[in-house]
Amino acid sequence: MRKPTRFRRSRSSAGENTLQAALDPFHPRVPIHGALEVIDRPYDACLIDIAGVIHTGGRAIAGSVQAIGRLQASGMPFRLLTNTTSKSSGMVLAMLTELGVDVSAEDLLTAPKATIEYLKQNDLRPHLLIADALEEDFQTSGLELQSPNCVVLGDAGEKFTYPSLNQAFRLLQSDDQRPLIAMGGNRYFREADGDLSLDIFPFAALLSEAASREVVITGKPSAEFFAAAVGSLGTERERTVMIGDDLESDVGGALNAGIDGILVRTGKFDPAEFDRSAIQPTAVHEDLASAVDEILP
Known part of the structure; x- marks a missing residue:
């Protein structure tokens, strides 16, 4: 199996963001505003x-x-x-x-394109928690979608419910070899009205904590x-x-x-x-x- 990019759950301080903890140590700096233009x-x-x-x-x-x-x-x-x-x-x-x-x-x-390629390379059959609009990309990808052996999260929006997250948790919990895959490491995004909304990573972090599973990120970063x-x-x-x-x-x-x-x-x-x-x-x-x-x- 190709070595994925993984972000471990941080235990160093309460509430510390795991993605930030993974990135920050490599790029220490002082705040800047125009010095690097x-x-x-x-x-x-x-x-x-x-x-x-x-x-x-x-x-x-x-x-x-x-x-x-x-x-x-x-x-x-x-x-x-x-x-x-x-x-x-x-x-x-x-x-x-x-x-x-x-x-x-x-x-x-x-x-999604990078995720599909990763799944194919590693013989993974995804349980998908994604937006309806993205279903077509996976349905036409040639991937086997029956008998899932991993969980894949996208921006599922209102589909991120207790039943859907609990279903994903149970699938992960039933086999500690099943990967938890997030298609991105973003914490939030900006809506058309200018307000911020939760993106994929907070939900991935929730499942990571509950199932004691590292998150494999296939998109940025x-x-x-x-x-x-x-x-x-x-x-x-x-x-x-x-x-x-x-x-x-x-x-x-x-x-x-x-x-x-x-x-x-x-x-x-x-x-x-x-x-x-x-x-x-x-x-x-x-x-x-x-x-x-x-x-x-």
Whole structure:
């Protein structure tokens, strides 16, 4: 079985976030606000988060569509990365097209796609706790969906109920060799109305605690996810940069994978969280347009 990215449950202090504990020790720093605006390393390729960077709640962030266009005109290869699991890959592509972002399926790397590949490589049959919109991706994947030997969590929204979580817990508890897989390590996301909502990781952490099981993360911030993105571009990690609004999953995940990470102050960016965290971005920019202006030669 291929070695997965795992995040252990923290026992060092009550309420400590396991994802933050996994990332922070590798990137100690003091708080910054504008000290890392200028990048002095040339890049051959870039990775870009979608939600919170290109759009928020289905509405394009000012300048983001044009920034993608400038990247395409420059010839710099890129991949759009997303932990979105409330929509199928086709729905994500259709949304981008509607926003005016002219990309193909090959330009996308989604957490569900990475998860399906991981399940196939490890002969796993998933018990799925996911959004209805994502069912099609798994139904047409060729995966065996009977007699599950693992639990896979996506953004199930209102399907995260006591009965559904208890069913997943019982499946894990009945066999300590059954993996608990989360398609992303995000703690929360920003809704179209501007408010924050719980994402996958809090529910994964709940099951991890209850079943004494480590969480296998197949999307961001998994190092394997970033490695797959870089591999699809045919570039070197040292010559690739990630642009995202999530300090933990986007920037922290990229840095742990040996990739520079630019944090943008859009989407879920939180100044207070930024000050508390020990994760040190390579640079901080107002938005995608500003970041692209900086990295283009």
